[in-house]
Amino acid sequence: MPPADIFDRIEHDVLPVLPGRAHDLARLRALHAQAGLSTVTVIGKYNHGKSRLLNELMGEDTFAVADKRETTGLNVHVKDSVRWLDAPGLDADVGQDDDRFARQAAWLQSDIRLFVHSAKEGELDAQERSLLQALRADADSTRRQTLLVVSQVDQVADGAQLQQVLGAIGRQAQGMALNAASSTRHRQGVDGGKKLLIERSGIPALRAALDQALRQVPQARAHESAQLKSAMHQELLQREAALGKQNDELLGLQAQQRRQFDQDLGAVFDKARQDLAEVMATPGPDLALRPDTAHDKFRLTAGRMERARVQVAYSKVCIQLNAALTRHGAIELPTAQHTVARSLNSVMVAVLGVSVKYREDLRRMFYDDAGREDLQRDFARYYEISADRQALAARIAQVDGQRAAVRTALQSLRALQALEDAA
Numbered sequence: 001m002p003p004a005d006i007f008d009r010i011e012h013d014v015l016p017v018l019p020g021r022a023h024d025l026a027r028l029r030a031l032h033a034q035a036g037l038s039t040v041t042v043i044g045k046y047n048h049g050k051s052r053l054l055n056e057l058m059g060e061d062t063f064a065v066a067d068k069r070e071t072t073g074l075n076v077h078v079k080d081s082v083r084w085l086d087a088p089g090l091d092a093d094v095g096q097d098d099d100r101f102a103r104q105a106a107w108l109q110s111d112i113r114l115f116v117h118s119a120k121e122g123e124l125d126a127q128e129r130s131l132l133q134a135l136r137a138d139a140d141s142t143r144r145q146t147l148l149v150v151s152q153v154d155q156v157a158d159g160a161q162l163q164q165v166l167g168a169i170g171r172q173a174q175g176m177a178l179n180a181a182s183s184t185r186h187r188q189g190v191d192g193g194k195k196l197l198i199e200r201s202g203i204p205a206l207r208a209a210l211d212q213a214l215r216q217v218p219q220a221r222a223h224e225s226a227q228l229k230s231a232m233h234q235e236l237l238q239r240e241a242a243l244g245k246q247n248d249e250l251l252g253l254q255a256q257q258r259r260q261f262d263q264d265l266g267a268v269f270d271k272a273r274q275d276l277a278e279v280m281a282t283p284g285p286d287l288a289l290r291p292d293t294a295h296d297k298f299r300l301t302a303g304r305m306e307r308a309r310v311q312v313a314y315s316k317v318c319i320q321l322n323a324a325l326t327r328h329g330a331i332e333l334p335t336a337q338h339t340v341a342r343s344l345n346s347v348m349v350a351v352l353g354v355s356v357k358y359r360e361d362l363r364r365m366f367y368d369d370a371g372r373e374d375l376q377r378d379f380a381r382y383y384e385i386s387a388d389r390q391a392l393a394a395r396i397a398q399v400d401g402q403r404a405a406v407r408t409a410l411q412s413l414r415a416l417q418a419l420e421d422a423a
């Protein structure tokens with residue numbers, strides 16, 4: 001039997017990835033927790049004789065029997081390699097705790113369920129029918145058996161009437177064997193040493209049917225355990241594949257966006273060379289370099305005009321660059337890099353500086369390949385830390401984290417399998 005901590009590990013690793021499998025994980029633990037012991041439980045409405053039936057089947061007055069609601073929590077008694085589990089009744093009007101305990105007994109702990117319905121109540125009601133339906137569906141997938149017991153048959157004095165009730169229930173539970181039983185008759189027979197009464201109580205036949213079902217428990221458990229593990233394994237593999245696909249798509253999108261950005265910006269730089277050609281090609285001495293004197297303070301000098309020409313040409317390039325950056329969402333600096341001067345918080349200013357007045361600057365920025373590459377690299381750096389790009393990167397990291405969690409969950413399941421294979 002695998003040690004309990006492997007199930008702690010599995011719950012720790014698998015549950016966050018497959019939260020819908022909480023019950024399956026608990027069941028898997030239960031399946032391995034009581035190796036060698038099979039759990040038999042009762043399901044049915046209260047006062048239908050469930051506790052007493054268990055006592056008769058065990059041959060011991062272990063569980064409390066009463067006309068009022070007696071069984072509340074779950075009571076366990078181990079006898080003959082069986083965990084006999086007495087559960088409260090499933091009734092529409094009961095408090096939530098009882099229902100929770102009853103469900104826990106039926107679904108989480110039991111290997112075999114005795115579905116108990118009192119003959120004096122006549123047919124199964126809607127609630128019982130749907131519960132029985134659910135148990136039969138469960139048996140199809142888990143191979144856990146449910147035995148249908150019509151209890152307290154001594155309470156229906158008229159034999160013909162009893163046949164009618166049994167016939168009706170038989171039609172409601174098509175394909176299931178009916179076990180008619182009377183705990184009272186059984187006890188009278190045992191106490192009085194009356195063999196015939198014991199036989200007629202139906203308890204020995206029910207016990208035989210139960211023993212046969214018990215012999216199939218190890219196989220059923222192996223089947224159920226394998227099925228649970230394989231279902232979770234499949235789901236994890238599917239999850240892994242889906243996340244892998246998502247990751248590929250996100251990485252593809254990331255690369256494609258970047259390519260588009262680089263192309264767009266490259267096109268602006270190419271165009272800048274054309275647009276600046278005229279101002280760059282002005283013949284003769286570069287008047288823009290001619291400094292103004294104090295005398296020139298309010299005059300429109302040739303130097304000033306030339307510098308203005310350069311600046312206007314440069315501004316046009318800036319407008320194009322800014323448009324390209326805007327298309328790609330790289331406008332503002334990240335908040336962490338903001339200065340108090342709002343006008344300085346733009347990617348444009350951060351990369352290009354405030355103004356350009358000289359041809360030499362334009363040449364360096366737009367005509368030298370090295371200068372142009374520097375600018376493109378700087379813009380790209382700001383592009384990568386822009387809000388949308390960061391959000392995309394965060395999404396990719398998140399998917400990475402989810403993939404890692406799925407892989408860890410798969411490893412835990414495989415560790416359990418390895419333990420079982422070694423055993």
Ligand SMILES: Nc1nc2c(ncn2[C@@H]2O[C@H](COP(=O)(O)OP(=O)(O)O)[C@@H](O)[C@H]2O)c(=O)[nH]1
Nearest residue numbers: 046047048049050051052065066152182183184
């Ligand atoms: N006549 C008769 N009474 C029974 C039989 N089984 C149980 N009872 C009585 O029905 C009442 C409820 O039984 P109990 O086992 O506590 O029902 P539970 O609530 O389903 O567990 C008690 O008074 C029992 O003595 C039976 O086979 N015949």
Ligand SMILES: [Mg+2]
Nearest residue numbers: 050051070071
């Ligand atoms: Mg009871």
